[in-house]
Amino acid sequence: MGMFKKISTFFKNKSEKVTILVIGLNNSGKSTIINHFKSPHEQAAITVPTVGFSLEQIRSEGVLFTMVDTSGAWRYRSLWEHHFKNCHGIIYVIDSSDRMRLVVVRDELDTLLQHPDLVNRSIPILLYNNKVDCEDSLSSVKIAAALGLHNIVDKPWHITPSNAVTGEGLEDGVHWLVQQIKSMNSNNKKLKR
């Protein structure tokens, strides 16, 4: 995947480090998505449920992308918040075919938005409406409505349909996220001057 090669040219400063937190309920496709971002020879053929969290580092043209792959299992969801402080962007993965748990997706999102480490930050949130290939999957519009995304005004957010198995839609989403982080960085620099 040459995706990150392209993205990393956004960053002028070659020693920059970007940490992206990947969260979502268990079985939503987080590990599958991260697997896609890895270089082909590192990719795993199958994903196994993640325990706790694992860090995946992707270095490209001097920019170090750290992807924090978390576990979405019930007892590990409380660990997400430990990563909030040190991340520059959040990828929230949603299994669009799991209608029953949409309330849980919303509850976890609301909890996240109210967390003290995030509440006053304008951190970009990318929502992958994953598993769009499944027969009973919901459209991004419906998901956005169900999650009440329009209520989020202080953080840039973007929802995009994806299929983590084929990789469809993943690039679009990451492109948006990196642009957001980039503009935020340049804003910060301006402020510093």
Added chain:
Amino acid sequence: MSVNAKWLQVIVDEDEPRPRLNTVTSCMTLCDIKCDNYVRLIAADIALEDEPTATLKIFRGTTLHTELKLNGIPAAVQSFYSDESEPKTPIIAVAIAESVLFFRNLKPYFKYTVPGLGAEELERDLWLKLPTVRVEQQPALVESLRSIERPKMSRKSQKLIQLSQEEQNEFILKYADATVMRHPNIVALGCLERISSDVNPPSHLVIATDNGDILVLEPQSFGLIYQAKTCDYETVPSMIAVHGTYETDFRIVIATRYGGVYLLRKSVKEGQEIFKISHPFTGLMLLPVDQTITVCAMDCRLVCYSKKGKQLYVNKLPALPMCMIPITLPHLGLTLCCVALEGGLVQLYLQRYLVNEFHMVSTIGAMCFGRTGHEDYVLNMVSVEGEIFVKILKRTAAFDPSELLALKGNVESKAMVETILEKSKKSSIFVEQAAREKQNAKTTYGAFQAELWRLRYVAARATVDAINSSESTISGDITHAPVKLSAEVCGIGPEFRLYLTIQNMSSYKMASNLTVLLHADRRHYTLNKSMAKLPSILPGVPLKIDFEIVAVLDPNLKLPPHTLTIENSQIRVMLLKARQTKPLIAAVIAMPQSEANV
């Protein structure tokens, strides 16, 4: 209020077809039937129109996925694993009349029929005669068949007496040679899981039949390996609750249609009555932690009994209970009792404390709790009208009795204030009363003293009751971390050393603010120190503490005082928690006889 924010209600799309389901709690189960880690709700849908029929329905989330026609009305549905081989395929057991049908991958796999019973002698004789007599004489014989009680009649005879006279002869000739057998009907199923490190260990299936038999089937071959009776006389079980494993020890609690509750252990082949109530049961639960039995009945009460049949506490329910299930939350170390009430209220109790409640739009008639889909703690509910509701436990939900207790406490203290009568001291009643008391000073004083003694007596009795009721070595109150006390007496006397070991049995809670108090008869034992404040006890790290006890001996005779007998040579140990009037544990330690000082 935060109390209601413990559950997330699953919203079902308006324009989606909503499946309907008419079922009971015993016919609902959760199972990863497709072996894809997605746990599905499986329930028997019972249609009671002109011809009662039933289908087994498999749901994915709240949408209906598969249907399977059943050839009878099931009494219970259970899912379990039968072997350890991979990939693990769950089995669904459906009890219909006298048989259990086992499904694997949704295909019939095995059928087990409970042992048949011999027919009544009268019935057997009649069936010998029926084919031999002339057709005109048959109706008279059939009529005498009717004198046999219906439940004691074989199915063949039951069919016969339902037929019209014209059809009877043909039926008799056709089935003349068939054996006259009757089979008990299965009324309830249960599962005894094997101890294993595996998350889905194989289970022994427990079957209760309407003649009071309790059967246990082996997991792999479904062979009968244990058979027992509910009690020594004939009774009809209605519900069972099981705990333990078949290999080591198990307990089966059986509630009957006549209000009796019986306890069956592995070592005995006959259950023992532990208590009886006069109203029909609607729910039965055996709490795994402290092995107490909770029942709810049509008298709107939720009652908890010890295994010995002692009533521990009663919760008055605001409406008729429809069904009850245990909600086990291992991450909190709790098992809650979830009761659905008529009118749509669902209440959750932690022991005697109401910890949570919520309203549903209509009365819930059946419930099932456990992992559903990919989520761990899901409450599936079916209303009496047939609608399915799903609630998911919030990750942050905690069930603290003090939360609602604090609310209740406020109400109580308010009531106290209100009962103090407002009465001015200079009112005529006061003046008259003062005058009367002056006149009858002696009797007034006597009455006051008598009442004072009565009050002291009541207080003393309450104290003794409180101490006796916590007489055990494990604390029963699960609102705190459960603690276990064990004692050891060392020495030959007159100086003894008492070693107490206090262990925190919980897996996550700290046991703090504890005090040990020793109590002994001063004439018999001298305690230098009778009280000790304990540091906080962490789970898994037992705390050892020792006390010196000196037996009192006559200085001349070197013998203990004559008032000391074997029965009263004991020391009471109480484990107290700060700000709690009732001791957590009260134990009695029998002291050995003291040797003379050498």
